Amino acid sequence: MIYYRRFAFFALLLCFQINTVCGQKTSSRIIVESGGNVPLIVNSLKKYDEGVVLENWTKLYISFSDSIEGTPNIVNPASTWQLGVRANEATMYGDYFGFDARTLNLDYLRVEVTGIESVGGSPLYTGSPTEIVLSDADQTLITGGPQGNYRITLSYKLGKDAKLLGHPPDYYLVDLIFTLSKE
Amino acid sequence: MKKLFILLAAFVLMINVASSQGVDDRAVIPVAVTLNSILRLNVVSGGNIEFNFNTLQDYTLGIANTPAYNTAFTVASSVDWEVNMYSEDPTLIGTDDGTGGNTLTLDNIGYRVTKAGTGADTDYNIPSLSATVALSATETPIVGLGTTSNAGDVLKNSFIINWRCGTQEAGMNGTSILGQSVAADRYATNVFLILTAL
Numbered sequence: 001m002i003y004y005r006r007f008a009f010f011a012l013l014l015c016f017q018i019n020t021v022c023g024q025k026t027s028s029r030i031i032v033e034s035g036g037n038v039p040l041i042v043n044s045l046k047k048y049d050e051g052v053v054l055e056n057w058t059k060l061y062i063s064f065s066d067s068i069e070g071t072p073n074i075v076n077p078a079s080t081w082q083l084g085v086r087a088n089e090a091t092m093y094g095d096y097f098g099f100d101a102r103t104l105n106l107d108y109l110r111v112e113v114t115g116i117e118s119v120g121g122s123p124l125y126t127g128s129p130t131e132i133v134l135s136d137a138d139q140t141l142i143t144g145g146p147q148g149n150y151r152i153t154l155s156y157k158l159g160k161d162a163k164l165l166g167h168p169p170d171y172y173l174v175d176l177i178f179t180l181s182k183e
Numbered sequence: 184m185k186k187l188f189i190l191l192a193a194f195v196l197m198i199n200v201a202s203s204q205g206v207d208d209r210a211v212i213p214v215a216v217t218l219n220s221i222l223r224l225n226v227v228s229g230g231n232i233e234f235n236f237n238t239l240q241d242y243t244l245g246i247a248n249t250p251a252y253n254t255a256f257t258v259a260s261s262v263d264w265e266v267n268m269y270s271e272d273p274t275l276i277g278t279d280d281g282t283g284g285n286t287l288t289l290d291n292i293g294y295r296v297t298k299a300g301t302g303a304d305t306d307y308n309i310p311s312l313s314a315t316v317a318l319s320a321t322e323t324p325i326v327g328l329g330t331t332s333n334a335g336d337v338l339k340n341s342f343i344i345n346w347r348c349g350t351q352e353a354g355m356n357g358t359s360i361l362g363q364s365v366a367a368d369r370y371a372t373n374v375f376l377i378l379t380a381l
Contacts, residue, residue: 028208036212043219045336048261058212092216104216158216166334168262169220176214181207 028081029063030180033151038176040109040158048167051159056114058154062180065147075147083142083152084179085111090136094170104172108159109134111176113141115153122148133161134176143183221261224378225337229254234348242361245349248295254344255299256376257337258326263381264334265327266342270372273320277368287370290317290356291363293347296325300341306333309342315352318374328381 035058042048066079087106094102113129123146132139142152158164232254234246246252258264270289277285293315298307308327310316316323326342333340349360356363 026206028206030208030210032210032212038212038214039217040215041217041219042261043217043221045221045259045261048218048221048334049336060210088211092214104218109214109216156214164218164261166262166332167218169218172216172218174214176212178210178212179207180209 025067027065028180031061033059033061038156048165054156056153060152062150080183081145082140082183084138084140086138086177087134087136088175092172092174094172096170102168102170106134110157112155114155117151119149119151222380223259225257227255232346243359247350248345248347252346258340259337260334262334263328263332265379266325267322267377268325269322270318270320270374272372275370275372278371279369285366285368287365291349292318293352293355295345297343299343300339302339305329305331315354317355
């Protein structure tokens with residue numbers, strides 16, 4: 001009995017090793033380099049009428065690598081990444097008059113990728129990023145990103161599609177969740 | 184013992200499958216939208232209205248509205264709004280007599296409000312648009328919200344108060360100034376305009 005237990009223990013260890021050696025290696029990293037807070041301040045009638053733009057406000061650093069399954073040291077050239085974004089709530093909530101007393105629709109806000117810079121000799125990104133109208137559903141900003149390191153620049157546009165005029169004053173909040181994933 | 188091996192193998196397979204999945208990474212960025220309240224009222228012209236009664240005709244017929252008796256004001260607001268008006272005193276008070284005992288009833292002063300901006304008619308509710316209203320010491324709406332939003336800038340929200348005195352129009356004192364036997368004096372009061380966000 002003791003013999004079998006030891007055998008099983010070593011077999012388990014061996015399988016872990018095999019798993020480590022033979023498994024596929026995927027690494028996804030996303031870091032907010034700057035612009036980690038997005039303050040959109042509407043303090044004039046012009047801004048109420050025309051909206052507010054924060055140009056090139058947020059910079060995300062992205063690192064992605066993927067190996068061929070079973071050969072962890074061989075890069076899989078077919079692997080690409082995508083960057084998605086969604087809001088953590090179905091609407092923006094005002095804070096001055098008690099949480100959720102006043103709301104602002106998410107579709108007042110647009111998120112646009114204004115730059116994709118390859119870092120450290122990574123291949124150039126040749127696709128076309130998408131500008132999205134914010135919602136609480138996952139939406140893709142970038143697809144077909146090649147493996148490597150990239151610096152993503154984001155701009156924010158508020159009140160460009162619909163005027164904010166007439167909307168009650170408040171301090172509205174929402175979190176943007178960016179997800180880097182393998183396609 | 185076989186069962187143990189089977190369970191072990193299944194367990195190892197599960198680990199293998201789990202560690203082969205692609206790894207996602209996430210970043211969270213808080214977004215804050217600050218909508219500051221904008222609410223401004225500006226009297227552009229006609230901040231001091233003087234009616235001078237110096238003929239018998241003025242006393243009997245009153246002084247009708249002309250551009251000299253207009254007050255222009257504008258509103259800039261980020262939200263819907265209304266403007267109310269009232270006089271500081273319950274009557275006009277004689278100022279030159281020295282005793283302060285002479286008075287003239289407020290209903291000798293009448294007004295109409297007309298729209299002078301680019302706003303649509305449906306944006307406003309103007310009670311005195313087509314009928315003269317007497318000045319009152321009670322806060323009275325002069326421009327309110329219509330059926331559509333009246334938020335906007337001064338080009339949109341521009342108005343004129345057309346004043347008159349002693350004209351005996353409906354809503355005003357029906358007796359002429361002459362008929363009221365009012366003592367000669369300079370009668371004055373302050374009129375307040377109050378802009379309120381809705």
